[in-house]
Amino acid sequence: MKKTAWPAALSVVCFCVYFALGAWGSRFFPQQYMSYLLALCYGFLGIAFVRLCTHLFFDVMYFKRTGREAPDLLRIMFSLVAYAIVGTIILASILKYNVTGLLATSAVLSVVLGLALQDTLGNFFAGAALHIERSFKIKDSIKFGERVGEVESVSWRTTTIRTTNNSFLIFPNSLLARDLIEVFPYDGLHQHAVEFSASYSLSPRTVIDVAKKVLRDLEDVSREIEPRVRIVRFAESSVDYEALFRMKDYMKVVDVKAAFRERLWYAFYRDGIEMPFPARHVLFERIKPERRPQAVCMPDYRCIIDGIDIFQSLTRSEKDALVARNNVRIYAPGECMVRKGEDGDSMFVIGRGKAEVRVSANGTHSTVAVLETGSYFGEMSLFSGEPRSADVVALEEAEVLEIQKPSIQALLDENQSLAETFSKKVTERLAGLERYADSEEQETILVEEKHLLARIKSFFNLSGGG
Numbered sequence: 001m002k003k004t005a006w007p008a009a010l011s012v013v014c015f016c017v018y019f020a021l022g023a024w025g026s027r028f029f030p031q032q033y034m035s036y037l038l039a040l041c042y043g044f045l046g047i048a049f050v051r052l053c054t055h056l057f058f059d060v061m062y063f064k065r066t067g068r069e070a071p072d073l074l075r076i077m078f079s080l081v082a083y084a085i086v087g088t089i090i091l092a093s094i095l096k097y098n099v100t101g102l103l104a105t106s107a108v109l110s111v112v113l114g115l116a117l118q119d120t121l122g123n124f125f126a127g128a129a130l131h132i133e134r135s136f137k138i139k140d141s142i143k144f145g146e147r148v149g150e151v152e153s154v155s156w157r158t159t160t161i162r163t164t165n166n167s168f169l170i171f172p173n174s175l176l177a178r179d180l181i182e183v184f185p186y187d188g189l190h191q192h193a194v195e196f197s198a199s200y201s202l203s204p205r206t207v208i209d210v211a212k213k214v215l216r217d218l219e220d221v222s223r224e225i226e227p228r229v230r231i232v233r234f235a236e237s238s239v240d241y242e243a244l245f246r247m248k249d250y251m252k253v254v255d256v257k258a259a260f261r262e263r264l265w266y267a268f269y270r271d272g273i274e275m276p277f278p279a280r281h282v283l284f285e286r287i288k289p290e291r292r293p294q295a296v297c298m299p300d301y302r303c304i305i306d307g308i309d310i311f312q313s314l315t316r317s318e319k320d321a322l323v324a325r326n327n328v329r330i331y332a333p334g335e336c337m338v339r340k341g342e343d344g345d346s347m348f349v350i351g352r353g354k355a356e357v358r359v360s361a362n363g364t365h366s367t368v369a370v371l372e373t374g375s376y377f378g379e380m381s382l383f384s385g386e387p388r389s390a391d392v393v394a395l396e397e398a399e400v401l402e403i404q405k406p407s408i409q410a411l412l413d414e415n416q417s418l419a420e421t422f423s424k425k426v427t428e429r430l431a432g433l434e435r436y437a438d439s440e441e442q443e444t445i446l447v448e449e450k451h452l453l454a455r456i457k458s459f460f461n462l463s464g465g466g
């Protein structure tokens with residue numbers, strides 16, 4: 001409003017001077033200059049009027065409708081046109097200029113300028129159209145032909161986008177206004193598809209369930225809309241699937257697809273699902289199909305079990321059975337092996353790699369413990385039947401032996417005193433967790449500690465359980 005006040009004030013002053021001179025100063029102020037003075041009065045008034053309109057249109061109405069600042073380009077264009085109209089009216093009606101002649105001259109000038117600045121003006125108006133139509137905003141990602149990037153800035157001549165290589169592409173606005181662009185709004189979800197293949201021997205339900213779980217566990221994939229997985233074709237050596245998922249930041253799509261493929265390999269491998277490859281079944285001898293590729297060297301779980309405190313009192317054959325009856329699983333770096341709050345009826349012995357036990361509160365993670373090869377996790381839920389107490393995330397590729405409830409049940413049926421050993425260990429770990437819990441959770445932990453032994457006994461139907 002300050003910008004409007006001073007030309008308005010000047011116009012008032014000019015008008016006062018004009019009327020004063022009209023009444024008393026005709027003797028010493030030549031009459032032929034009075035019209036110039038009047039033009040000056042209206043000139044200031046015109047400036048005040050244009051500024052007031054600009055303020056009302058852009059700072060009030062535009063802002064109210066769109067919730068955003070009006071682009072500078074629009075303000076400049078509006079002001080230029082409005083000043084030209086005000087100037088023409090003053091010239092024609094006060095100074096009695098022949099504006100038709102002036103317009104003819106300026107039309108010739110405009111043609112000359114227009115031809116000289118054809119491209120620049122084209123870009124200018126294209127930029128204005130992009131602003132008015134609000135085709136895209138800063139931070140949106142756009143795809144133009146083969147080029148993809150995040151919009152960094154839109155000037156009166158060019159639009160700059162940042163590519164995934166962190167380089168900049170600068171497009172003349174006229175190019176963007178003319179051709180087809182695909183816009184991925186920064187704050188909206190968009191769907192993406194990633195193809196993968198699975199063997200013919202697997203039922204589509206199995207593959208679809210595994211792939212969906214992998215998608216759900218990926219950090220950047222939206223949980224608002226459930227991912228979908230569908231068959232796209234029956235290929236020569238595989239069934240080809242397409243996983244459809246939604247996410248916000250388009251610039252991360254390639255990374256998310258790569259993470260999906262990586263995690264899928266691990267998930268398939270864990271479940272003993274073979275990745276398909278071009279197959280020619282030319283069999284010369286009977287071979288025993290290997291469940292797992294040979295490249296990975298298997299840790300000696302029997303030896304690892306020997307070193308685990310809670311299994312110290314087991315007999316040789318019990319330890320042998322523990323290894324023989326359970327399966328080995330492999331996880332990708334960063335993959336969540338156990339998620340807080342989920343039900344769990346198995347525990348894991350780490351044969352290779354490291355894992356982090358973490359709890360989250362208010363969007364921040366706290367590390368409760370880092371577990372190395374030879375350590376174990378997941379026993380708290382397995383022994384007590386409670387939901388998982390923390391997330392356990394693989395810090396590097398991790399291979400684990402997953403011990404299921406029936407194996408522990410068999411041990412406890414043979415030797416009920418094991419329940420006390422288990423209860424002691426869980427109590428120790430609960431105490432470690434207590435530090436990271438809020439007051440409500442701490443109370444639950446205390447109650448849990450108190451009744452732990454009874455709970456284990458009742459969960460495994462042992463005598464002395466509640």
Ligand code: CMP
Nearest residue numbers: 369377378379380381388389390432433
């Ligand atoms: P569970 O509750 O089944 O799932 C999360 C696992 O994190 C839990 O079992 C333990 O194995 C592990 N865990 C929880 N607290 C600790 C701790 N203080 N130290 C080491 N491991 C823990």
